[in-house]
Amino acid sequence: MKKLSALCAIVIIFFTIFQSCQPSSKQVAAPADTHLGEMMGQMQYYVVKLGLALQHRNQPLASFYMNEVNETYQDIVDKNIMLDSLDISKMIQEILAPAKNQLSQTIQQNDTADFLSGYHAMIMKCNNCHHETNHQFIVIEEPHEDFNGQNFNFPTRKN
Secondary structure (H helix, E strand, C coil): CHHHHHHHHHHHHHHHHHHHCCCCCCCCCCCCCCCHHHHHHHHHHHHHHHHHHHHCCCHHHHHHHHHHHHHHHHHHHHCCCEECCEEHHHHHHHHCHHHHHHHHHHHHCCCHHHHHHHHHHHHHHHHHHHHHCCCCCCEECCCCCCCCCEECCCCCCCC
C-alpha cells in the first residue's frame, strides 16, 4: 500500500512539474461559458438585419447593425475560441475581417451603390469560413423572398 501511495505521489508531482513547464504563450481554451453556436446565431441575426437595411438603402440602420456585427465579431475574437484543433478566433479574423471591414467602410461612406456587393462579399466569407471549419452544412444566405435566414438544403459542391 505504501508503494502505491508513493507511486501516486510521484505521478502527481511529475504532472505538476510538467504542467508548470509548459510555455505561457500556449493558446488558452475559451471559458466554459463560451458557446460558439450562440455567438454565431447572434452574428447571423445581426447580419440578416444588416442585409435588410442595406437592401432598403437605410444607411443609419445599416450602420447600427454593422456595429452590432462588429461587436459580436470582436467577442468571438476576444474569447480565443478553439474547436478541436481549429483556432476559430484566428480563422474568423483571417477569413472574414477584410470583407467585414470593407463593408463597414462602405456603409460609413454611405456608398449605396456598393452596399449589396459588399454585403454579398461578407456573406461569401462567412460561408468560406464554415467550409474551412468543416461546417459546410451551415450555409448563410442573403435575405430574399420566403427568407428565414438560412438555407436548409444539403449543399452540393460547385466546380
